[in-house]
Structure formats: C-alpha cells, structure tokens
Amino acid sequence: MKRRIIEIDEAKCNGCGACAEACHEGAIAIVDGKARLMRDDYCDGLGDCLPQCPTGAISFVEREARPYDSAAVSAAKADKAGKAFGCPGSRSRAIEREEAAGAMARESSVISRLSQWPVQIKLAPVNAPYFNGAKLLVAADCTAFARADFHERFIKGRVALIGCPKLDGADYSEKLTEIIANNDIKSVTVVRMEVPCCGGIEAAARKALQASGKFIPWQVVTLGINGEIGE
Numbered sequence: 001m002k003r004r005i006i007e008i009d010e011a012k013c014n015g016c017g018a019c020a021e022a023c024h025e026g027a028i029a030i031v032d033g034k035a036r037l038m039r040d041d042y043c044d045g046l047g048d049c050l051p052q053c054p055t056g057a058i059s060f061v062e063r064e065a066r067p068y069d070s071a072a073v074s075a076a077k078a079d080k081a082g083k084a085f086g087c088p089g090s091r092s093r094a095i096e097r098e099e100a101a102g103a104m105a106r107e108s109s110v111i112s113r114l115s116q117w118p119v120q121i122k123l124a125p126v127n128a129p130y131f132n133g134a135k136l137l138v139a140a141d142c143t144a145f146a147r148a149d150f151h152e153r154f155i156k157g158r159v160a161l162i163g164c165p166k167l168d169g170a171d172y173s174e175k176l177t178e179i180i181a182n183n184d185i186k187s188v189t190v191v192r193m194e195v196p197c198c199g200g201i202e203a204a205a206r207k208a209l210q211a212s213g214k215f216i217p218w219q220v221v222t223l224g225i226n227g228e229i230g231e
Contacts, residue, residue, distance in 0.1 A: 004045040005065045010034045012057035015125035019049035019058060025073045032122050033175070041069040042076070055127075093117050094130045113156040121163035121172045124179070131183035134159040138176065138205045139191040140198045146227045154191055154221070165200030172201065176208035180216070188218040194230060 008019075008028075015033040027042035028035055028049060035057065037043060045068065050058050094116050116130045121138070137158040144150045144162070154160075161179075163172055180188070190205045192198040202220055209218060222230040 001067055002062060002064050003067070004060055004062055005040060005043050006037060006045070006047065006049065007059050007061045007063075008035050008037055009057045009059070010036075012055045014055050014057075014127040015123075016054060018052040018054065022049045022052040024048060026076055030123075033125055039072075040065040041067065042073055044068045044070075111151075113151040114160060115155075116159055119160050119162050121161045121175055122168060122170060124161055124175070126175070126178045127182055130159055131179060131185065133184050133186060135187045135189070136180070136185050137161065137189050137191065138163075138172075138201065140164060140193055140201050142193050142198070143191045143223055146193065146223045146225070148227075154189065158189065163201060164197075165204065166197040172204040173207040173211065176204055177211040180208055180212040180214060185214075185216055188216055190218070190220045192220065192222055194222055194224050 006027075013034045015030055015035065017030050017035075019035050020028045020030055023043075025042045025044055027037055027039055027044075029038050030036070043065075045060070047058075047060060050060075095114060116128070118124055135158045137154055137160045139154065139160060139162045141162040141164050143154075147153065161176075163170070165172060179185070188205060188209060190202050192202050205218070205220075209216060224230060
C-alpha cells in the first residue's frame with residue numbers, strides 16, 4: 001500500500017541517536033553510526049522523530065510500504081521489556097575526566113585518559129561536539145595492548161578512534177574523511193602495529209586526509225609486537 005512514512009537522509013545524519021530514542025515504536029536504530037529505518041511496518045507515520053533531529057535528516061514521503069503493524073510493535077516492546085532501547089555504544093558523549101578520575105582514584109592510581117565515547121571508528125558520529133578543535137588519534141585496536149603507557153603517551157589530550165580494517169572488513173577512509181572535513185581537527189596521529197594487516201588503518205587515514213582537502217599536521221607511529229616504537 002502507498003502511505004506516509006519517514007525517510008532518512010544518511011548524508012545529513014550525524015548519528016546522535018535522538019530519533020531512535022524518540023521513536024516509541026522502535027522503527028529506527030543506529031547502524032554503523034547512521035540512523036536507519038529498520039522496518040516499514042513499525043513506522044506509524046506520525047513523526048515523533050522529526051522534531052528531535054538536529055540536522056534535518058528526517059522527512060516524510062509518500063511511498064509503497066507495508067501497513068503499520070501495531071501488534072508486531074507491541075510484541076517487540078514486550079520482548080524488550082526491561083531493556084534499554086538501542087545500542088549504548090552508538091551514543092556519543094564527552095567524558096568529564098576530573099569526575100571520572102576521582103572515581104578511579106578510589107580504585108587505582110592509574111587514570112584513564114579517554115575523553116569521549118564511542119571510540120570505535122564505525123560507531124563514531126561525524127559531527128560530535130568533541131571533534132571541534134580536537135587532536136585526533138586514529139589507532140589500530142591492538143596498539144593499546146602493546147604498551148602499558150598507551151593512555152599517557154597517545155590518548156592524553158586527544159580524541160581517540162580505534163578500529164581494525166581486517167576484522168571489521170571495512171574501509172574507514174570515507175568515515176574519517178567526513179570527520180576531518182566537517183570538523184576543526186588540529187592534528188592527526190596514527191598509531192599502528194608493525195604487522196602488515198595494520199597498514200589498512202594507516203592507508204585509510206592517509207586517504208582521508210587527502211580527500212578532506214585540508215592541510216593538517218599528521219604523523220604515523222608504528223609499534224613493534226613487544227611495544228617498542230619504530231624508527
């Protein structure tokens with residue numbers, strides 16, 4: 001049947017998750033850092049999500065779609081009873097480090113230097129406020145395990161994004177290009193392991209810097225398996 005239903009412009013979406021939270025039917029979810037209409041029959045066409053979108057990425061269209069299925073929505077809600085909607089890992093937030101440090105000091109003398117969430121490249125929103133004026137760290141996810149001082153040496157003072165192109169089967173260059181092009185990034189540091197498969201994350205960062213059209217200071221740091229910093 002032809003009916004009124006929402007449409008999401010992924011190019012405008014910043015992955016903030018506000019629409020997913022506003023959708024009482026559970027029709028929207030954050031997938032790979034972007035809002036997506038998961039099921040036509042969960043969308044009632046009333047548009048509670050529209051006024052919540054800060055970038056204007058959601059609009060109404062008239063198109064062929066399955067009719068709204070209130071029974072299916074009710075069943076899905078019952079199945080998720082007691083659980084928080086959506087993946088918390090896809091919702092961006094800055095970490096107040098002084099407050100976090102106080103809590104950690106009661107448990108350990110080692111302080112985390114992570115300043116934002118999420119850290120996975122594929123989950124990071126493109127236009128998160130913490131990117132403005134940021135020194136960006138793009139790191140292979142194995143690197144943090146190679147050196148005990150990784151937080152102090154590399155994460156401190158930077159916004160950290162991690163990933164593994166081999167395990168994710170992804171080319172991060174497009175996502176990184178958007179982040180660099182759309183924000184005031186001050187510098188980019190790439191940290192990778194010496195193993196050949198880590199070349200993918202370095203290549204993605206190089207490609208993103210070139211595609212962004214910006215001239216930003218950047219460096220690549222290569223770690224050996226035993227943690228030493230290569231020449």
